[in-house]
Amino acid sequence: MTDLGWWGVPLGVLGGALRVSTPFLFVSLGECITEKSGRINLGLEGIMVMGAMAGYAVSLASGNPWLGVLAAGFAGLALGLLHGLICNLARVNDIAVGIGLMLFGTGFAFFLGKPYIQPKAPNLPAFSLGGWSELPQVQAALQVSPLLLIGIALAFALAWALCNTRWGLVLRMVGDSSDAARAMGYNVNLVRTLATAAGGLLAGVGGSFLSLYYPGSWTEGLSSGQGLMAVALVIFARWNPVYCFYAALMFGGAGSLGPALQSVGITSGYYLYNAAPYVLTLAIMLATCSPTRTLAGAPGELSIVR
């Protein structure tokens, strides 16, 4: 095995970006859809963990990891729908419901997931983009999951759809001016419920990536706040799906800085380097937010910008 020396760090970061970014990408795309409709779903963390558990369980039972992904999507859809329906009631605050859902989702997943901590379920396949290289490290780093490619395609498709399809424009209309949408005869609550359910579906799929690909097993500390960070990610991606992809890559890269440095022997600040994504979040927020300008692209009906 060839020693890459310091080259191992950028390679590790790149590999990490490709691996770790996928759940960020799915969850942020889901949150993007939900927020475009004018609601915030803070429960994505819970939905994600629920998706991870459901995906792992079904994969174990059926032997087919793709059925697991499907099950994770359904679990997410159901929880998203629950959030959407509760928020349809009068005087219900979406943020409070989201926090409730986050706690419910994680707790319920741990409860149901107890039997799945030990057994090993079949994982999702991967293919390598590093076949051109002789180096096993490069080949290992450039392993990607088909889910990442699906996510990237989804980001671009979503960006296109928001400007070029009726449902995309209706979604933006509902999220930006519910009065205008009502005046056009659109059912604001229905659109928002569907958007939250769709967001839940994507978050569930993102969760299944955690348990079925990387790290690839079901544990209780699986998500570690990635669902919450996706909310911040959507804000600094300015509610633009393609930017969500770039932001997810950046978060993924930052998240793997610690392990990459560890691989070349720097272990002293391991936990500090692991905080890189969070530091990055704060730094980008500071750099891009301005007291004199409103957040460009923020849906007008979001309770945080109103």
Place this chain on the structure above:
Amino acid sequence: MAEEGIMMRMKPAQPVLPDHALGLEITGMTKRFGAFTALEEVSIRVAPGSLHALLGENGAGKSTLVKCIVGFHPPDSGQIQVDGHEQAIRSPHDAHSLGIGMVYQHFTLVPSMTVAENLVMSRGDVPAVLDWSKERARLAAFMDTVPFRVPLDRPVSQLAVGEKQKVEILKQLYLQRRFMILDEPTSVLTPAEADEVLGMVKGLARAGQVTVLMITHKFREVTGFADEVSVLRRGRLAGSGRVAALTPAQMAGMMVGERELPQGRSQDDDAVQASLPRAQGTDAAPRLVLNELVVESDIGQPAVNRVSLAVRPGEILGIAGVSGNGQRELVQALVGQRAPRSGEIRVDGTPYRATRAEMRRHRVYSLPEEPLRNACVPRMSVAENMAFRNFDLAPLASGFWLRRGAMLAQAARWIGEFGVKTRGPGAAIGTLSGGNVQRAVLARELSWPVSVLIVANPVFGLDFAAVAEIHARILAARAAGAAVLLVSEDLDELLELSDRLVVISEGRLVHETATASADIDVIGRCMAGHGAEHQEEPA
């Protein structure tokens, strides 16, 4: 929920829109909100192809009436006949499929979407996937048939109020509505633009393409453009008839009825005095000075570009201009809502940053435009809103504690003095009508000795009694020695009130004149000078 389910039309059937101007007859329409009767037995007939004006003071029920027609509020009783057939209009969708549309006073455009997206989405029959090249060609062809231009690719949030209003009217034309309700359509337009829009609307009516019902406060527009007029007072029909057969005095009589004029009119005498030509030669030092002030817009462009001006005590300086030329940002900088990029503001010779302490020390007060948004917290009570200037001072506060009794007493006193119509000092200020919100803010800002007064579009959307009252109060403040900066999009208002006029265009002051020797043509040209650029923004 159930009702909304019915309204939901993801794939609406293409309604068969009428191809001629619609006639409309309302009989015995009544609408109550709780114990409050907003409309009582109102009957109005609007002939096809006519331009029908709906006059009335604030709170007279005009908005309620038209909202009943377009299905926003279901009426408690009464019928609507469209072209002689009785119709049940239960939702805006029902109204739209009959060819009835409305331009609301509050904009209904989606701010983050571009003008083109807004227009296309306003159609019921948007295909699942949009072919933008085809839509663009359609829009371009449509734009050739209308007498004004708007930037199709700009998000609506970046348009000035005047431009938004144009897009709203455009939308109705684009949707081929045959009965169009306009809620004060010209309040944000320059007189020339207003004449142009109303002339065009009237031309469409003449040609039998559309029937227009227009809510307005301006007699000039009624006499100049309307065929018929109906007047509402306190929810009842006070009179109606052909405009040609009525004088403005008769219409005003129907509007006001035999009601007493609100209190505060006692200041009229001062106002009359103040509006007389004053002794010239005020050599007093300027009280408000702007020096090369630059203020950026929301998108970081210089909206106010190196503006310098000076206002002396006892003088009203008017700033004229088409909306969206930097007036909003200028006022925001002066009242402390927006930090200037560079340059300085001086009050009484010292730099001024619009902090609360400085406002108090220099006695700077303001009447910003859209007072509910810029000067009030809608969900707080009238009394609390009225106390924003002095809630933390004696007698409303003693040390750490607020004294609610004193606050309520102050509010009760001002409600009486300024004739604010409210359920009481404890009502949320957001529930008041526009004129009464403005009166409440006036009370808060003008019940003190005022040294500098910043005023922006103070009578936007108000009825004529409120207009006269607010103008009188501004003149009284001037007579008492205040330096008044009056920003208005209504040139007549500026000519009536101000001593000196400057014209702002593209964020720069392009013209200055004494009002007495003002040349309207020159002012108009300066206002419009760079207007064309402003409207034609490249994609």
